Amino acid sequence: MGAVKSRRAFLLGGAGTALATTLSAGKREIAGGIIGASMARGHLLRDGAPALPDGGETTCDVAIVGGGVSGLSAAWRLAPSGVNVRLLELEPVLGGTSRSGDEGVVAHPWGAHYLPVPNPEARAALRLLEEMGVLVGWDAGGRPRFDPRVLCHAPDERIFYRGAWHMGLVPSDALETREIAELRRFTAFTEALSRKRGSDGRFLFQIPIAESSRDADTVALDRMSMASWLDREGYVTPFMRWYVRYATLDDFGGEPEDVSAWAGLHYFTARKLKSPELEGSRFLVWPEGNGHLVHALERSLPEGAATRGAVVLGVEPAEKDVIVRYIDLEARGLRRLRARAVVLAVPAFVARRLLATSALPTRKTSPWIVANLHVERDIDPNQTWDSVLFDARGLGYVDAAHQLTPPRRDTVLTYFRAFGDEDVGRVRADLATANWDELAGAAMDDLAPAHPDLREQTKRIDVMIWGHAMPRPCVGFLGDAPFEETRRLAQRVAWGHVDLPGMALFEEAQRSGVLAAESAAKDAGIDLGETWA
Numbered sequence: 001m002g003a004v005k006s007r008r009a010f011l012l013g014g015a016g017t018a019l020a021t022t023l024s025a026g027k028r029e030i031a032g033g034i035i036g037a038s039m040a041r042g043h044l045l046r047d048g049a050p051a052l053p054d055g056g057e058t059t060c061d062v063a064i065v066g067g068g069v070s071g072l073s074a075a076w077r078l079a080p081s082g083v084n085v086r087l088l089e090l091e092p093v094l095g096g097t098s099r100s101g102d103e104g105v106v107a108h109p110w111g112a113h114y115l116p117v118p119n120p121e122a123r124a125a126l127r128l129l130e131e132m133g134v135l136v137g138w139d140a141g142g143r144p145r146f147d148p149r150v151l152c153h154a155p156d157e158r159i160f161y162r163g164a165w166h167m168g169l170v171p172s173d174a175l176e177t178r179e180i181a182e183l184r185r186f187t188a189f190t191e192a193l194s195r196k197r198g199s200d201g202r203f204l205f206q207i208p209i210a211e212s213s214r215d216a217d218t219v220a221l222d223r224m225s226m227a228s229w230l231d232r233e234g235y236v237t238p239f240m241r242w243y244v245r246y247a248t249l250d251d252f253g254g255e256p257e258d259v260s261a262w263a264g265l266h267y268f269t270a271r272k273l274k275s276p277e278l279e280g281s282r283f284l285v286w287p288e289g290n291g292h293l294v295h296a297l298e299r300s301l302p303e304g305a306a307t308r309g310a311v312v313l314g315v316e317p318a319e320k321d322v323i324v325r326y327i328d329l330e331a332r333g334l335r336r337l338r339a340r341a342v343v344l345a346v347p348a349f350v351a352r353r354l355l356a357t358s359a360l361p362t363r364k365t366s367p368w369i370v371a372n373l374h375v376e377r378d379i380d381p382n383q384t385w386d387s388v389l390f391d392a393r394g395l396g397y398v399d400a401a402h403q404l405t406p407p408r409r410d411t412v413l414t415y416f417r418a419f420g421d422e423d424v425g426r427v428r429a430d431l432a433t434a435n436w437d438e439l440a441g442a443a444m445d446d447l448a449p450a451h452p453d454l455r456e457q458t459k460r461i462d463v464m465i466w467g468h469a470m471p472r473p474c475v476g477f478l479g480d481a482p483f484e485e486t487r488r489l490a491q492r493v494a495w496g497h498v499d500l501p502g503m504a505l506f507e508e509a510q511r512s513g514v515l516a517a518e519s520a521a522k523d524a525g526i527d528l529g530e531t532w533a
Contacts, residue, residue, distance in 0.1 A: 068096025100291020
């Protein structure tokens, strides 16, 4: 078979089962395909642009490169001031890894699928939620209150552990005594840590990350891996190690051996908001996941402000303006956009190709696949929103119809798998050459132990490959100057992306876009008033 093919089969789960064989033999009773993201478009920047006719030049106040959450948040910040904005997006749809789909019986996510209730310090996120009617007021303690219809309905999560389903993420009745003891010790430690402040008065771990404590002992955790921290603290039982591994893969797309201990502990301690109404759930959930937030941000764009299918080739700052060169794929021409200032809302590795600068951090990015399974099955009163399989290759799935009433037989199950390998380049190369049979078969194989009838229940499987889904906060990701944020990359060019803080959280993406927009507006001589972040 060859070394490369063997490795790919291993990465995808060994797609040699009856299902994969049936699919690859052309007896495809299950429909579907690979629907994105558009790797060929992105590689035009890497490999060089083709010869195309000159499509001319247009002007604007602020150009935004990138239409994910950060880019859309930048446009949202500028909208109330009537700024002439142009947004350039590579893909045919906006939203980045928070995009969603509406084909099939119910809308469904293609990436980020929920928002934990934000900390009060996440001011931009709360402002957006208030505009959307999701934040409905404030309680006597000054804590935000949320529309209960948006909080995840019970039951919210379950785990398939050694042949049976258990409610919650911890199957307490099936674990050994020493595993329960370690989990209790870890929970008590992280709960205490979440309330602790440094000598500078800041919480040790906070969202936004930039508001975390600068205490040297805490920041020093960034110089060791989460796996090493677990070893040091004596957490050795199999379930405890899986539990932490699930967390680092879920939020960072990385193994505990590769992820910073500071980032790992941040996952368990940074969310602070607690109130009686949140005892049942602390997750804001929509069928289309964070695509619902994307749609709210998108509505702030003036008509015609967004150009989809735009491959930006370069950003050239000048004394009084900035030239953005790009390919308009729909018009098949090379174009120029002259702006008074620019927001680069793209990952660091892309920004480095567009603008000569040494101010960008180096980030490892994690590959993912997301598969949406369109199914019809019997109604189960115990069906949860999130279903996790212990020791599976993937992270489980969410049920897009969970928030809808009454319960329904037909739904879309969104399956997630992060590839936490250290050699992310090799994984990306394997995924780039994988076909639908392999990817769909691997997802179905992974879920089969818990759902032996899933093959007969599934009508369609569509797959999204995210080659660079998110920054991975590896050991040392905080850098030599932790929490110092470099927004201005060049004259009239600001950077806003989750690569800056190094964690792909909605609040961080939105804050980065808002602050970059405020920086760009200042360079353009536009007064936006007080900061939103």
